[in-house]
Amino acid sequence: MSEVTLQTSELWAALRHRTQARIGLGRAGSALPTRHRLELQAAHAAARDAVHSPFEPGAVAAGLAGMPTVRVRSAAPDRTTYLQRPDLGRRLDRTDRAHLPVGEWDVVFVIADGLSSRAVHAHAAAVVHETAARLDSWHIAPVVLAEQARVALGDDVAHAMGATTVVVLIGERPGMSAADSLGAYLTYRPVPGVTTDAGRNCLSNIRPPLGLSYEGAAEKLAGLMERARRSGVTGVGLKDESGCGEVTEA
Amino acid sequence: MSYESVLRGQRYRFDTLARLLAAASPERSGDRLAGLAADSERERVAARWALAEVPLADFLTEPLIPYETDDVTRLILDTHDPAAFAPVAGLTVGGFREWLLSEQAHAVSLAALSPGLTPEMVAAVSKLMGNADLVAVARKVRVVTAFRSTIGLPGRLATRLQPNHPTDDPAGVAAALLDGLLLGSGDAVIGINPATDSPRAVRDLLELLDGVIRRYAIPTQSCVLCHVTTSVDLMERGAPVDLVFQSIAGTQAANASFGVTLGLLDEAYEAASKLERGTVGRNVMYFETGQGSALSADAHHGVDQQTVEARAYAVARRYDPLLVNTVVGFIGPEYLYDGRQILRAALEDHFCGKLLGLPMGLDICYTNHADADDDDIATMLTMLGVAGASFVICTPGGDDIMLNYQSASYHDALYLREVLGLRPAPEFEAWLASIGLLDERGAIREVGAHPLTEIGRELAA
Numbered sequence: 067m068s069e070v071t072l073q074t075s076e077l078w079a080a081l082r083h084r085t086q087a088r089i090g091l092g093r094a095g096s097a098l099p100t101r102h103r104l105e106l107q108a109a110h111a112a113a114r115d116a117v118h119s120p121f122e123p124g125a126v127a128a129g130l131a132g133m134p135t136v137r138v139r140s141a142a143p144d145r146t147t148y149l150q151r152p153d154l155g156r157r158l159d160r161t162d163r164a165h166l167p168v169g170e171w172d173v174v175f176v177i178a179d180g181l182s183s184r185a186v187h188a189h190a191a192a193v194v195h196e197t198a199a200r201l202d203s204w205h206i207a208p209v210v211l212a213e214q215a216r217v218a219l220g221d222d223v224a225h226a227m228g229a230t231t232v233v234v235l236i237g238e239r240p241g242m243s244a245a246d247s248l249g250a251y252l253t254y255r256p257v258p259g260v261t262t263d264a265g266r267n268c269l270s271n272i273r274p275p276l277g278l279s280y281e282g283a284a285e286k287l288a289g290l291m292e293r294a295r296r297s298g299v300t301g302v303g304l305k306d307e308s309g310c311g312e313v314t315e316a
Numbered sequence: 317m318s319y320e321s322v323l324r325g326q327r328y329r330f331d332t333l334a335r336l337l338a339a340a341s342p343e344r345s346g347d348r349l350a351g352l353a354a355d356s357e358r359e360r361v362a363a364r365w366a367l368a369e370v371p372l373a374d375f376l377t378e379p380l381i382p383y384e385t386d387d388v389t390r391l392i393l394d395t396h397d398p399a400a401f402a403p404v405a406g407l408t409v410g411g412f413r414e415w416l417l418s419e420q421a422h423a424v425s426l427a428a429l430s431p432g433l434t435p436e437m438v439a440a441v442s443k444l445m446g447n448a449d450l451v452a453v454a455r456k457v458r459v460v461t462a463f464r465s466t467i468g469l470p471g472r473l474a475t476r477l478q479p480n481h482p483t484d485d486p487a488g489v490a491a492a493l494l495d496g497l498l499l500g501s502g503d504a505v506i507g508i509n510p511a512t513d514s515p516r517a518v519r520d521l522l523e524l525l526d527g528v529i530r531r532y533a534i535p536t537q538s539c540v541l542c543h544v545t546t547s548v549d550l551m552e553r554g555a556p557v558d559l560v561f562q563s564i565a566g567t568q569a570a571n572a573s574f575g576v577t578l579g580l581l582d583e584a585y586e587a588a589s590k591l592e593r594g595t596v597g598r599n600v601m602y603f604e605t606g607q608g609s610a611l612s613a614d615a616h617h618g619v620d621q622q623t624v625e626a627r628a629y630a631v632a633r634r635y636d637p638l639l640v641n642t643v644v645g646f647i648g649p650e651y652l653y654d655g656r657q658i659l660r661a662a663l664e665d666h667f668c669g670k671l672l673g674l675p676m677g678l679d680i681c682y683t684n685h686a687d688a689d690d691d692d693i694a695t696m697l698t699m700l701g702v703a704g705a706s707f708v709i710c711t712p713g714g715d716d717i718m719l720n721y722q723s724a725s726y727h728d729a730l731y732l733r734e735v736l737g738l739r740p741a742p743e744f745e746a747w748l749a750s751i752g753l754l755d756e757r758g759a760i761r762e763v764g765a766h767p768l769t770e771i772g773r774e775l776a777a
Contacts, residue, residue, distance in 0.1 A: 081772050085481055085488035088713025089495035093762055096730035098713070106690065106713060110722070113684035149649045149685060150345040181685050239648075240684050241720030 086243050109242035116237070116245040118145060121179035122187060123211040129191030133198070134208035138162040138223070142214040155216035157258075158223065166226045171207035173291065174229035178215035182237030185246040189272055189280070190235045193250065196284030197233070201291065217249075217266070221256035231291060232256055238270060248272040250283060252290055254300040265301035267294075317378065321366035328362035333370070334380045337436070338620035339363035340443040342660055346608050346621040346651035364444055368410030372401075375436045381617045387568045387578055392434050392630045401432030409440045416441065416453045416671075423458045430673035435566070435626035438668045442622070450663040451703040457670040459706065461638045462597020463537045463558065465503050465741035467706050468675050473738040474707035475729045476639075476677070477502035480718035484511045486524050490775040492712050493528065497768055499726035500733075500753060500760035503744035504639055504677060504707035505559060505602065507539040509718060518542045519555045526556035528771055532751075535595070535743035537638070539602050544576055544584045551587045559602040559638060560588045566605075566627030569615035578631070585635045596743060599638035604679075605629070606643040607661050608651030621651065622661065626668040633673050640674045641709065642666070644696075645682035646721055655692030658682060662696050666703055677707035681723040690714065693724055694731075701732045708732070730760060 078090030091102045098106070127135045139162055142154035175197075177190045198206055210223050217234050224232035231254050238247040250269040253261060267290050271277040294300045319330040330336035338352035340363035347353040354360035376396065379389045398405075403425070404412055415421060421429075442450060460468040467474050479492030489508060496502055506529070508521050518540045525538035537558035542550075544562040551557050562581065563574050571577065581601075588600040605628040610616040616624050625642070632640045642665035645658040652658045662678055669676035680696045682688035693714065700708070714725035732738060739745055739758060748754050751768065755761045 077769055077772055081487075081491035081494070084485060084775075085491050086717045087479070087481070087488070087492045087495075087711075088715050089491055091713055091727075093727065093730075096727060096734050098725070098727050102713065106715065109715070110684065110689060117685045150653055151349060152650050153349070239720060241717070242684065242715045242722065243717055244720070245684075 106242070112245045113240040113242055116182040116184040116240040119183050121183040121213045123213065125187060126177055126191055126211055130194060130209055133194070135211055136166060136208050137211045138166070138213070140212065140214045140216070140219055145214070148214040152216055155214055156218035156222070158219060158226065163222070163226050166210070166223065167208060168226070168228050169207060170205060171227055171229035172204040172295075173201070173231040173233060174207035174210060174224055174227055176210045176212055176215070176220045176223050176232060176234045178212040178217070178219060178234055178236040180215065180217075180236035180249070181239045182246060185237035185248040185273070186235065188246050189248040192280045193235055193248065193272060193283050196280045197287050200284055200288035217251045217263075218258070218261070220251065220253060221258045221261050224253070224256050225258050230255060231294060233287065233291070244271070244273060244277070246273055247277060250287055252287065252294065252300050254294040254298065267300050267304055319366040319370065321362045323358060323362040323365060326358070326362075328359055328366070330363060330366060333374070333378050334619050336363055336367055336370070337380070337440060337443065337623050340367045341620045341622055342443070344621060344651070344657045344661070345649060345653040346611055349650055350611050350616060350621070352618065352620050367440060368408060368444055370409050370440070372407050372409060372412055372437050373405055375434055375440070380436060380619050380623065381567060385568075386617070388566055388571070388627050388631060391578065391634065392627065395634070396434060397431035399432070400429055403429060404432070409437075410444060412437070412441050413444045413449070417449060421453065422456055426457050426671065427673070430671065433671055435630050435668065435672060436623060438671045439623040439626040442664045442667055445667070447660065447663050447699070450667040451699055454667045454670050454703040457704070459670060459673060459675045461599040461636070461675045463594040463599055463638050464535045464596060465537070465743045466596055467504055467638065467741060469742065471738060472741055473701065473705070473729070473733055473736075474504035474677075474741045474744070475501040475726070476504045476641075476707060476709045477506045478508070478709055478711045478716065478723070479506070480509050480711070480716055482511055482718045484517055484521060486520070487775040489521065489524065490528070490771055494768060494772045495712050496710065496726050497534075498753070498763060498766065499730060500740060500748055501710050501726045501729055502534070502536050503741040505537050505539050507541060507561075507602070509541050511718060513542050513546055515546055515549055518546055519550055522550070522556050532768065533747070535747050537594075541604070544580055548584050548587055551591065557588060557591065558593050559600055560584045561602045561604070563604050563609070564628050564631045565609045565613070565615070566624040566631070567610050567615050567617060570610040570613045570624070571631070573613035573615060578634070581631070581635060597638070599636055601635040601637035602639045603632045603637050604641055604643050605632070605665070606647055607665065608647040611651065612647065622664050625665060626672070629669045629672045629674055637675065639677055639707065640669055641677040641679055641707070642669070643679040643681065645686060645688065646679065648683050649686040652686070654687035655682070655689070655695070658686070658688060658692065659696050659699065662700060663703065666700060666705055675706045677709070678705055679709040679723055681709070681721055683721045690722070693722070693728065697724055697728055697732050698735070701736045701738065734759065
C-alpha cells in the first residue's frame with residue numbers, strides 16, 4: 067500500500083509540473099478533500115474580491131510620481147450596473163468629459179479598473195512609466211484614471227482630448243489562478259461608437275513574475291505605437307509580430 | 317398583430333409576438349441590456365396572461381424574424397411536420413403547458429410530437445413554467461444517440477472530460493486526461509478547447525487523443541473544439557476526426573458572426589458521416605450554444621435571449637448530433653447576472669432542447685465576475701440530474717485554466733451519479749469494469765497505481 071501510494075504521489079507531483087490544472091486531488095467519498103475544497107474557495111474569493119474591490123485612483127496617481135492625472139467615471143454609476151450594462155461602461159460621464167484637457171496630444175494613457183482593480187493597482191503605473199520612457203518624441207497627455215470603465219471608454223477619452231493614439235491599461239477578467247492580470251489595448255485614431263475590437267492591438271496577461279514583465283510589455287507597446295504612427299492603423303491591419311493574444315470582451 | 321391583457325384593472329398591450337415573448341420572460345440582465353425586458357413585474361405577469369391565450373398554431377404564421385431574411389426561420393418553417401403537430405394543434409400556449417405536465421405527455425408521445433414543435437412554441441411555453449415544471453417535463457423526454465458510446469439512456473449520466481491547457485502542452489493535457497479517466501469521466505466525449513485554431517495544433521491534439529483511445533480501447537469519442545472549417549480541412553487530410561464541433565446560434569446573422577452557414581454545416585456533416593468512425597452509432601456532430609450570443613453579435617432582431625437560444629436548437633437538430641450543450645453561465649453577467657438567472661436559463665435550455673429532440677447536456681458554469689459560486693454549481697447539477705440531462709462537462713477541480721471560468725468537476729459527476737443512482741454510458745461502464753476501476757457496487761474505485769497511469773508516466777518523462 068505505502069509503496070503504491072508513494073509511486074502515485076510521485077507521479078502526480080511530476081504531472082503537476084506540466085499543468086496548473088487541479089489534478090490528482092484525491093477524494094473524500096465522492097467529494098473533494100477538505101483542504102482542496104477550501105483552496106478552491108480561497109482562489110474564488112480572490113477572484114471575486116478582484117472584481118468588486120474599489121478602484122483607488124489616488125493610489126495609482128501617487129504611483130505615477132509626478133505625471134499629471136485626470137480622474138473620470140463612466141456612465142455606469144456603480145459596480146452592479148457596470149457588470150450588467152457594458153454599453154454604459156464604454157461611455158464617459160457627461161460632466162467628466164467636459165473636464166478633460168484638450169490638446170495636440172500624440173497619446174493618452176487611460177488607466178481603467180475594468181474587471182480587476184487589483185491588477186490596475188499592482189501593475190498599471192509601472193507600465194505607463196516604462197512605456198513613456200521609450201516615447202521620446204511623443205507629446206503625452208495627462209494620464210486619465212477611469213472608474214467603472216470598459217476598453218472602449220478610451221475611444222471617448224481620446225476623442226474628447228484630441229489625442230491621436232490611446233492606450234488603455236485595464237484589469238482583465240479574473241480567473242481562479244490569476245486574479246491580477248492587466249491588459250493593454252492600443253488604438254490609433256479611435257472614433258467612439260464606430261471603432262471595434264478589430265481596430266485594436268492587445269497585450270494580455272501583464273503580471274510579473276508569472277506573466278508578461280513591465281519592460282517586456284513596454285517594449286512591445288512602444289514598438290507597436292511607433293509602427294501604428296507610421297502606418298496609420300492598429301488592429302488586424304497591424305500584426306504584432308511577437309504573437310499577441312486575442313482581444314477579449316472587456 | 318397585437319396582444320392584450322388586463323391585470324387588476326390595468327390594461328397592458330404588446331405590439332408584436334416578439335415583444336410579448338420578451339416581456340413574458342423571467343428577469344435577466346441580457347434582455348434588459350437589449351432593451352427588451354418587461355418594465356415591471358406586473359407587466360411581466362400581464363404578458364404571461366396574454367401569452368397563455370395565444371394559439372400554438374399562431375407561431376407557424378407569425379415568424380419572429382422574417383422568412384425572407386433569415387435562413388434559420390426558413391429552416392424552422394420548411395421542416396415543420398404538420399402531422400406530428402396534430403395532437404396539440406388546437407391548444408393555446410397555456411393549454412400546451414397543462415398537456416405537457418399531464419399523463420398524456422410521456423416518452424413515446426413526446427418523441428412523436430417533437431418534429432411538430434418549433435423553437436418559438438417551446439420557448440413560449442417555458443415562459444409559463446416554473447423551474448419544477450421544466451424539470452418534470454424534461455425528465456419525461458428521452459433522446460438516445462450513439463457513436464462509440466450510447467448517450468441518453470434512462471438511469472445514465474455521461475460526462476465530457478475537458479483536459480484543457482493554456483498552451484496545448486501534450487503532457488499537461490495528458491495529465492488532466494488521466495485524472496479524469498481515473499475518476500470515471502469521459503463517456504460523452506473527451507473534448508479539448510484548443511488554445512489556437514491552427515490546423516497543425518488541432519491535428520496534434522486529435523492524434524494525442526486518438527492514440528490514447530485506441531491504445532486503451534476506450535469506448536468513447538474525441539473532439540478538439542475548433543472551427544468547422546478547420547475540421548473539414550483536417551478530415552480532407554486524413555486527420556482522426558471523430559466528432560465535428562461547432563458553436564451555433566439562433567439567427568443567420570449570429571451564425572455569420574461565428575463564421576458558419578447551414579451550407580458549411582451540411583458539408584461538414586457529410587464529410588464526418590463518410591468517415592464511419594463510430595462503432596455503435598452514427599451521430600457525428602457536437603454543438604455548443606448559449607444564451608446571449610445573438611445579442612453579443614448584435615444579431616437578435618429584437619427577439620429575447622431565451623427564444624433566440626431555442627432557435628439555435630432548430631439548427632442543431634438538422635444534423636442528428638451526438639451531443640448538444642448549452643454553455644450556460646460562460647458568457648458573463650451582462651447576459652445572466654447571478655446564480656439564480658443562470659439556473660433558470662439552464663433549466664429552460666435543457667427543457668427546450670429536449671422537447672425539440674436533442675441530446676441535451678450542459679456546461680454548468682460561471683465566470684468569476686458573475687454573482688455565483690460552487691453552491692450554485694451543486695444546485696444546478698442536482699436539478700439538471702433530476703431533469704435527466706444527457707451529460708455534463710467536467711474539468712479538474714472545476715477550474716478551467718485555459719478559459720478562466722468555473723465548471724463542474726469530475727468529483728461533482730461522481731456525486732451526481734451517487735445521489736441519483738445514475739451510471740455511465742453502458743459501453744464505458746463495461747470498460748471501467750474491465751480495467752478494474754469499478755468496485756462491487758459499480759461505483760468508481762479509488763485507485764493508487766493503475767495501468768492507465770502509464771499515460772501520465774510516458775508524457776511526464
